Amino acid sequence: xxxxxxxxxxxxxxQGDIIMNCPVVAWKEGAPTTTDSSLEExxxxxxxxxxxxxxxxxxxxxxxxxxxxxxxxxxxxSLSDYEQQWKNDMIRSGxxxxxxxxxxxxxxxxxxxxxxxxxxxxxxxxxxxMDIRIADFREVFNLPRDFLExxxxxxxxxxxxxxxxxxxxxxxxxxxxxxxxxxxxISKFR
Numbered sequence: 001x002x003x004x005x006x007x008x009x010x011x012x013x014x015q016g017d018i019i020m021n022c023p024v025v026a027w028k029e030g031a032p033t034t035t036d037s038s039l040e041e042x043x044x045x046x047x048x049x050x051x052x053x054x055x056x057x058x059x060x061x062x063x064x065x066x067x068x069x070x071x072x073x074x075x076x077x078s079l080s081d082y083e084q085q086w087k088n089d090m091i092r093s094g095x096x097x098x099x100x101x102x103x104x105x106x107x108x109x110x111x112x113x114x115x116x117x118x119x120x121x122x123x124x125x126x127x128x129x130m131d132i133r134i135a136d137f138r139e140v141f142n143l144p145r146d147f148l149e150x151x152x153x154x155x156x157x158x159x160x161x162x163x164x165x166x167x168x169x170x171x172x173x174x175x176x177x178x179x180x181x182x183x184x185x186i187s188k189f190r
């Protein structure tokens with residue numbers, strides 16, 4: 001079964017749309033926590049505009065029925081970019097980033113054992129080739145739906161995850177957020 005479909009720029013956005021170089025507002029690293037500035041000035045100084053590859057996570061039915069004003073997006077990274085980030089993290093934590101450790105790590109992601117990641121397959125579609133990608137649920141962006149759809153009309157064609165892969169990604173996203181363990185349960189009513 002194919003993983004992706006190709007959609008035209010004017011196609012309404014839906015869950016599983018792969019949006020490359022998506023314009024979002026992100027928190028700056030090392031943003032000030034306290035200053036003599038007003039709260040508004042501090043917040044303005046703490047954010048920046050970036051372009052990042054994203055995948056649409058908002059449910060298709062909510063988008064189709066126009067039940068949401070904002071679209072939820074998660075970033076995804078090429079396997080080679082993610083590998084470099086992983087190596088840097090390993091070195092920073094005093095560990096040795098061996099080939100064996102990398103293969104084990106990436107296999108854990110592929111099998112869904114790492115809750116905050118999901119793997120997206122490569123695309124061999126002409127003019128929309130894409131290597132294997134790692135979706136990261138730890139950082140979530142949102143954009144106004146109208147803004148995003150207007151912006152997409154100015155872009156080229158895009159990839160769209162097809163069922164059941166779209167639903168698989170959605171389930172992985174839900175599993176990341178639904179992990180809950182209560183130290184003390186609520187007492188029974190008497």
